[in-house]
Amino acid sequence: MKWCRVLDNVEALFNPRSIAVIGASRKPGKIGHDLLKNIIEYGYKGKIYPINPKADEILGYKAYPSIKDVPEDVDVAIIVVPAQYVLDVARECGEKGVKVLVVITSGFGEVGNVEAEEKLLEIGKKYGMRILGPNIFGYVYTPARLNATFGPRDVLEGPIAFITQSGALGIALMGWTIMEEIGLSSIISTGNMIDLDVIDLSKYLAEDQYTRVITIYLEGLKEGSGRRFIEEMREITKKKPVIVIKAGRSERGRLAVASHTGSLAGSDKLYDAAFKQAGVIRAYNIEEMFDWARALATQPVPRGEKTIIITNGGGVGVLATDSSEEYGVPLINPSETLKQKLRETMPWFGSPKNPVDLTGQAGVDNYVKALETAFESDEVDNIVLLYCRTTVLDPRDLAKAVVKIYDKYREAGKPLVAGFVGGLDTLEAIKILNKNNIPTYPSPERAVSSLSKIIEYRRYLARQKIID
Numbered sequence: 001m002k003w004c005r006v007l008d009n010v011e012a013l014f015n016p017r018s019i020a021v022i023g024a025s026r027k028p029g030k031i032g033h034d035l036l037k038n039i040i041e042y043g044y045k046g047k048i049y050p051i052n053p054k055a056d057e058i059l060g061y062k063a064y065p066s067i068k069d070v071p072e073d074v075d076v077a078i079i080v081v082p083a084q085y086v087l088d089v090a091r092e093c094g095e096k097g098v099k100v101l102v103v104i105t106s107g108f109g110e111v112g113n114v115e116a117e118e119k120l121l122e123i124g125k126k127y128g129m130r131i132l133g134p135n136i137f138g139y140v141y142t143p144a145r146l147n148a149t150f151g152p153r154d155v156l157e158g159p160i161a162f163i164t165q166s167g168a169l170g171i172a173l174m175g176w177t178i179m180e181e182i183g184l185s186s187i188i189s190t191g192n193m194i195d196l197d198v199i200d201l202s203k204y205l206a207e208d209q210y211t212r213v214i215t216i217y218l219e220g221l222k223e224g225s226g227r228r229f230i231e232e233m234r235e236i237t238k239k240k241p242v243i244v245i246k247a248g249r250s251e252r253g254r255l256a257v258a259s260h261t262g263s264l265a266g267s268d269k270l271y272d273a274a275f276k277q278a279g280v281i282r283a284y285n286i287e288e289m290f291d292w293a294r295a296l297a298t299q300p301v302p303r304g305e306k307t308i309i310i311t312n313g314g315g316v317g318v319l320a321t322d323s324s325e326e327y328g329v330p331l332i333n334p335s336e337t338l339k340q341k342l343r344e345t346m347p348w349f350g351s352p353k354n355p356v357d358l359t360g361q362a363g364v365d366n367y368v369k370a371l372e373t374a375f376e377s378d379e380v381d382n383i384v385l386l387y388c389r390t391t392v393l394d395p396r397d398l399a400k401a402v403v404k405i406y407d408k409y410r411e412a413g414k415p416l417v418a419g420f421v422g423g424l425d426t427l428e429a430i431k432i433l434n435k436n437n438i439p440t441y442p443s444p445e446r447a448v449s450s451l452s453k454i455i456e457y458r459r460y461l462a463r464q465k466i467i468d
């Protein structure tokens with residue numbers, strides 16, 4: 001019974017019918033003001049209750065002196081009052097029947113104030129409230145148009161969930177994903193994780209229809225939760241890929257973690273082993289985490305590993321070939337029949353071997369025919385498409401043609417990743433392709449590295465007997 005209630009409460013965090021902001025400030029530029037503004041302006045459709053004893057109205061919404069004065073039920077209370085008031089406010093929330101507390105306030109375990117943190121958790125348990133935080137920037141869930149953060153407002157909708165133990169990095173990455181046009185289902189700041197942790201949140205997101213990949217910036221797990229992490233994550237990764245960046249790998253990094261979120265960075269070898277056992281994909285920097293997430297979120301799990309590279313430039317083809325070996329992407333040796341078909345897609349001086357070189361003279365037609373041949377061939381499971389800027393082929397024209405071909409062969413279940421190298425118009429082409437769910441990168445290596453994670457995830461699912 002209690003377990004059911006707890007699950008309902010996590011659901012309430014993501015899809016609340018009503019939200020109170022306790023400490024909603026009248027003054028622009030203060031966290032309690034800007035967070036309320038984000039909730040309103042990003043388009044949340046539920047009820048919004050600012051709580052502030054000194055205000056009658058904030059940003060056009062009626063304000064209440066205490067949560068207990070709100071005439072209706074409140075699902076989520078976001079606490080933005082200074083640390084010394086948090087426990088009283090939390091108790092009032094419990095009495096009101098709030099389901100989840102989102103505690104933005106700093107000044108708890110991360111600065112040694114462990115006692116207050118324990119008391120806060122006790123209050124949560126007493127009233128059956130789940131707690132996110134404290135010491136967080138809030139959270140975003142785009143399907144509910146909910147941006148309860150004091151970060152950038154216009155987060156793009158998409159299939160990637162991002163859970164972050166670092167607040168400042170999380171806020172920075174909110175802006176970065178907007179700039180990179182990466183669509184997110186959610187961004188959740190976990191801070192000190194006194195209750196809801198990366199495991200609880202991943203468990204929810206594993207069942208969330210809007211999330212296809214879970215990404216996590218992790219500094220450390222709570223003491224004693226290593227076994228739970230492995231067991232729960234092992235189940236989650238069977239449903240969706242999970243990519244983790246684990247910070248605090250170095251000795252100095254570990255010390256920095258301790259003073260940041262108060263977590264135990266632990267031995268990196270232990271974490272590494274735990275990730276392997278749990279089927280978690282480990283990334284070593286932010287760029288590769290989102291590169292891989294883009295590919296895993298948009299591409300199907302392939303039937304096999306056999307890969308072909310199609311290019312108009314020998315150099316990028318060779319670089320992609322080297323990367324394939326480095327990342328464990330098996331390249332096919334096309335049969336004579338396939339080579340013959342490929343020859344028909346290129347000038348006489350091209351190469352039908354792998355990498356398939358359409359030459360610098362290649363136009364849209366050459367690419368379209370080569371792609372069709374690859375999609376139709378039983379010898380090919382995965383395609384890496386490369387392009388170097390030439391005057392004979394505008395990258396935006398190529399991008400539009402590739403989108404059409406990709407749509408035509410969507411049912412083939414073959415991942416397509418692309419590396420487009422060039423200038424500003426090439427960047428435009430990359431954006432067109434990404435917008436149409438074809439993961440495209442400004443270098444051949446990043447395309448191959450991303451495909452390698454799709455293949456790695458395929459191998460994992462096969463080992464788990466989820467697929468053949």
Ligand code: ACO
Pocket residue numbers: 022023024025026027030031032051052053054055065079080081082083085089104105106107135136137166167168171
């Ligand atoms: N109930 C309701 N409202 C109250 C209460 C109460 N019991 N007590 C005070 N308020 C009101 C205040 O009157 C004020 O509103 P006003 O500006 O209209 O007068 C508002 O709540 C805020 O209270 P302040 O005392 O002004 O607090 P302030 O905004 O300065 O700080 C905060 C509160 C933001 C929670 C601060 O204590 C804090 O923890 N800051 C750090 C937050 C943070 O960085 N979190 C981690 C994020 S991750 C990262 O690193 C980016």
